Each structure stands twice: as C-alpha cells, then as structure tokens.
Amino acid sequence: MTPLLTVDDLRVSFPTRTGEVNAVRGVSFTLGRERLGIVGESGSGKSQTGRAIMGLTPGHAKITAKTLSFDGIDLLSASPRTRRDLRGKRVAMILQDPKYSLNPVMPIGRQIIETLQTHEKVSNREARQRALAMLEAVQIRDPERVFDLYPHEVSGGMGQRVMIAMMLVCGPELLIADEPTSALDVTVQLEVLAILDRLVAERGMGLIFISHDLRLVSSFCDRVLVMYAGRVVEELPSANLAAAKHPYTQGLLNCLPTIGSDRHPLPVLERKPEWTQ
Amino acid sequence: MTGEALSVRDMVVVFDEFVALNGVSLSVAQGESFGLVGESGSGKSTLLRAIAGLNSFESGTLTVSGKRYEGHRRDRDFYRTVQMVFQDPYGSLHPRQTVDRLLLEPLAVHGFTDVDARIARALDEVGLGSGFRFRYSHQLSGGQRQRIAIARALILEPKILLLDEPTSALDASIQAEILNLLEQARKDRGLTFLMVSHDLGVVSHMCDRLAVMRKGQMVETVSVEALEKRAFSEDYTRDLLVASEGFRRT
Numbered sequence: 001m002t003p004l005l006t007v008d009d010l011r012v013s014f015p016t017r018t019g020e021v022n023a024v025r026g027v028s029f030t031l032g033r034e035r036l037g038i039v040g041e042s043g044s045g046k047s048q049t050g051r052a053i054m055g056l057t058p059g060h061a062k063i064t065a066k067t068l069s070f071d072g073i074d075l076l077s078a079s080p081r082t083r084r085d086l087r088g089k090r091v092a093m094i095l096q097d098p099k100y101s102l103n104p105v106m107p108i109g110r111q112i113i114e115t116l117q118t119h120e121k122v123s124n125r126e127a128r129q130r131a132l133a134m135l136e137a138v139q140i141r142d143p144e145r146v147f148d149l150y151p152h153e154v155s156g157g158m159g160q161r162v163m164i165a166m167m168l169v170c171g172p173e174l175l176i177a178d179e180p181t182s183a184l185d186v187t188v189q190l191e192v193l194a195i196l197d198r199l200v201a202e203r204g205m206g207l208i209f210i211s212h213d214l215r216l217v218s219s220f221c222d223r224v225l226v227m228y229a230g231r232v233v234e235e236l237p238s239a240n241l242a243a244a245k246h247p248y249t250q251g252l253l254n255c256l257p258t259i260g261s262d263r264h265p266l267p268v269l270e271r272k273p274e275w276t277q
Numbered sequence: 278m279t280g281e282a283l284s285v286r287d288m289v290v291v292f293d294e295f296v297a298l299n300g301v302s303l304s305v306a307q308g309e310s311f312g313l314v315g316e317s318g319s320g321k322s323t324l325l326r327a328i329a330g331l332n333s334f335e336s337g338t339l340t341v342s343g344k345r346y347e348g349h350r351r352d353r354d355f356y357r358t359v360q361m362v363f364q365d366p367y368g369s370l371h372p373r374q375t376v377d378r379l380l381l382e383p384l385a386v387h388g389f390t391d392v393d394a395r396i397a398r399a400l401d402e403v404g405l406g407s408g409f410r411f412r413y414s415h416q417l418s419g420g421q422r423q424r425i426a427i428a429r430a431l432i433l434e435p436k437i438l439l440l441d442e443p444t445s446a447l448d449a450s451i452q453a454e455i456l457n458l459l460e461q462a463r464k465d466r467g468l469t470f471l472m473v474s475h476d477l478g479v480v481s482h483m484c485d486r487l488a489v490m491r492k493g494q495m496v497e498t499v500s501v502e503a504l505e506k507r508a509f510s511e512d513y514t515r516d517l518l519v520a521s522e523g524f525r526r527t
Contacts, residue, residue: 041448042419156317185316186475186520193524212448219524255453257482259521260505265457266482269450 025230037217040227098159109147157188288337312484366422
C-alpha cells in the first residue's frame, strides 16, 4: 500500500533582511491512515511543516523537498488549481484559535456550506442538511440555533467544534490539527479531543496532530515526531515514550509540573547547538 | 512568618446584571502561596482584578496588610505592597516603550531615585541581563516578555504578587523556567502569592493551598496534600483533576 502522504527532506526558508531563516530543515516522514503527532517548542518548525503540506506557506518563502506528495500527487509541482481542489476537500486543517480562524462577519452555518459548495455540487437544501448533520456530529446540542449564530456569539469550545465540523464536512482523507485545543479550557479540551478522536477513527482519516504538549500528543497519537530547530530529533511510538533516548525529548517530558511530584525547581530544558546539526 | 497578608470577605462583583463574583471569601497568610483554579468565566480572574482595583466590587471587604479597601480606589501604598503579573505577555507590555522605559514607570510613579541601579538589578534577577534593557517588547520572545513583566512587578519590592495565569500563553518548556523564576523570587523575598491558573498541575506545583471556583463562587478549598491524596469532597474538583491528567481514549 502506498502511503497517503510522503514527505522527504522538506525545507522551508524565509528570506529576511538579515539573511535566510531556515524554519524547516530536512524533515522526512510518511503517513498512512494513522495518527502522527509532531511536537516541539515555538519556532521548531512544526507549524510550518503542517502549513507546507497544506500549501499555506507565504508566497515569499522558499520550499524545497525531494518528495512532497499526497496520494501520488506531487504537491510542489501541482498547479494552484489542483492545490485548491485538494485543500479543504481531501486535506483539511484545524487551526489553533477559533476566535481568529472563523470569519467574524458570516454566520457559522453559511461558512460550513461555503466549504461544502466550493468542492461539491450540492443544492442549498442538501448543503444545509449536511451542515446541520455535521454540527450534530461534533455534539452541538441545538444545531438549528447554532447554524445562524455568528462566531462571536459562541464560546471557544463551541467555536472549535464548529471549526472541526467545517473541516470534516467534505470528508477529507488527511486532517492536520495545529494546536487544536491550546486556546481552550482544560475541561473543554477533553471534550473537543474526544470528538476529534471519534470522528478521525470513524472516518478512517490520516491525522497530523501538532502541539507543544508531548504528553497530550502521546495520549492521542500512534507515533510521535519530536522537532527541534527545524529538524526531527527523534521519532518514537507513543506507547513507548519512557524509552525516549534524545535528551531533548526527555527534557520535554520532564518539564511539566504534575500533581503529586515534588520537584523544586522543575527541570529545565537544555538546548544544545549540536542538536541542530 | 505569621499573620494575614490579604483577606477577602463576601466579595460581590456585578457587571451590569451579571453577577461575576457571588460572596467569595478567602484569607491568605503571609508568605503563603494560594492558588485559584476553575474554568473560564468562573470568576477567578475577576477576583484577582477586584483585589488589584482593576474592577470595582459592590459589597464585601478587602483587607491588605491590615488596611481596608473599597470599590476600585487604591492608594500608592497598596501598589507598593501588591503587584500583578498578567496572562498575556504580548498584551501587557507597552509596544512602543523600551524595556528601560517600562521598568522606569513604576519607579517614577513611586518616587524612587536610584533608578539605574534598580533597573539593572531587576533585569539581572529575572535572568535577562543588561543587553535587553533598550529593546522593545516585540524584539523579545514570549518567555522573555513574561520575565520583563515579572521584573516590572518585582521592581517595587512588593509583599504580595497577584499572578493571573502567568504561564498559560507559554510553551511547556518555557513554563518550567518561569515557574522556577517565580519560586526563586518567592523564596528570596518571602513573597505571598495569589495565583490563578486553569492547570491543576501548575497550581499544585506552586501553591500550598488552593480554592476551586465555579460560576462566581468558591466550591471548595483544599490543601495540596489533600489534593494529592484525593481527599476532596466536590465532584467538580474531581472533574478538573481528571482533565489535568490528559486525554484518555474511552
């Protein structure tokens, strides 16, 4: 079976006045219909990796890769039109904060319908039905009411569910979730994750889950890539986190305060320049 | 150290018709570190802001170091005793002022004269060094900004620090550094902390006691030892505890 997504030696760099900034420096992985977590600190290039796959990298950036292909389609040489057709239909992305990623001047229902009708020829009536069904699938209790609300009228957790509904309405094969719950309350986080987990499992999607929280990612994904300074420093199955060999991964695991562990001061991450080599 | 640093009795805060705080009482001893947890809208930040005088309270009493305060008026003495660190380091620093200017402001307000030495010392204490003194906040990372915010709070040598989710906008790895910095400052200066967080892990690491808030009321006050032994009575506390342990597939 060919993998859904192949990334080989992906590099993303941004020209700036002070020279080139290499955000991603040679990331390689393949993804089937599984859950892959990408973990790292701010600036490790994890979001830029996701954006490059999605085709959302800013125009002035330079992307190179030996291979960057989705289901046999070479993404780097694909025409803008092909990429537009892929984006939203077969590859979808959930962004961090629903406050900024939803259109503030369009009712929620219409935004979902817009995604749907961009990619599929469906009547208004059917589109409405499917949008409502999708809102119900993300456990929104009163979909008819929420359908007509504007994004500012719903809570963060509800907004993120709407985002998930909008991204899944076309039935994508690959979902990229970039910190989908970081902007939410702890208690709401679990609900949203449970919904995401169920839908990904039911629909058999491939998932790339990007986060800075190693524990969260490991409880959610099958496999975890740990990124540091634009490179993958370690790849490990999430069931086997304790066996992490790289000091950076161990540092990420240890720096979280947990209930019942008396560690004062908390261990702090070391950052060594040789890891970037 | 004994005695009460800060006490709140039956505090009520109302915004228009909405009751944000409904009769909240708490008492924090000198040198203690007290945590407030709860979900968004539970009133934990409102309580902190009402203490700091950033919003007014309708009824109830607030006593800080033996002095009573009302409404939102606070005198200069109050701010010598109580300082606050906010959640979002991107929003809480003036974008058009250098770090030097930012740190000078509280000193000027309170009539300090040895400003140069104090600013240098404050920067040193938060681990930034004088190289950061003439930078703007947009030239700093999130963790560095939060260090500046902490330096700005500590520069007046307060006794009480109000911390409103000081690390929730930061990466897990930077969070550890900031928490260590705060603990060190508390140890060195014998500070009293009143800390708001939605993360039980953080609160149990930093605090001796904590209160769980929900819908403007205090649900329960427990010690951290009791929390570790799960000796609490409210279901809501249990929900929060389960949530803090991370996602489990059911």
